[in-house]
Amino acid sequence: MIRDRGTMKWTAMMLPEHVQLIREWKQEDFAEASRELTEWELEELQQTIDCAVCQHKIITLTVWEGSRYLQWTGTIASLNQGAQELILETITKMKHIPLAYIHAARLEDDGCD
Numbered sequence: 001m002i003r004d005r006g007t008m009k010w011t012a013m014m015l016p017e018h019v020q021l022i023r024e025w026k027q028e029d030f031a032e033a034s035r036e037l038t039e040w041e042l043e044e045l046q047q048t049i050d051c052a053v054c055q056h057k058i059i060t061l062t063v064w065e066g067s068r069y070l071q072w073t074g075t076i077a078s079l080n081q082g083a084q085e086l087i088l089e090t091i092t093k094m095k096h097i098p099l100a101y102i103h104a105a106r107l108e109d110d111g112c113d
Contacts, residue, residue, distance in 0.1 A: 027067075034064045037103060048105040049086070052076050061088065062104035063097055072097065073108070 014022075037045070052059040053076050060073045074090035086102070088095045 035103075041104075045102065045105050048107060049076065049079075049102075052105070052107060053079060058108040059088075060106045060108065061086075061097065061102055064101045064103055069103065 048059070051057065056075055058073065058075055060071055063070050063072060072088055072090060072095055074088045074095070077087040077089040077094060079086055084099045086097045086099060088097055
């Protein structure tokens with residue numbers, strides 16, 4: 001049986017710059033597309049964030065960063081309306097997240113009382 005190793009066999013003959021360009025090209029090829037939120041989703045997102053701020057609850061945010069969705073979990077330290085960003089305090093650091101990049105929010109416990 002013939003075992004073809006694909007591009008692995010050619011990388012030894014390529015310059016490091018070419019290998020890096022191929023990796024970037026593959027990442028662009030498999031990148032997700034950001035989607036627009038509906039009015040209902042935006043309203044629910046705002047209510048969830050407001051509840052987390054008022055009651056200091058742990059929240060998980062789904063954020064669009066670098067052509068993919070990432071999840072951050074922590075407590076909201078503050079909302080900066082002027083800069084349109086949210087400051088999330090995670091276990092290890094303070095994360096500044098632009099409000100326009102937040103696509104979903106979920107409270108870790110049951111919900112708002």
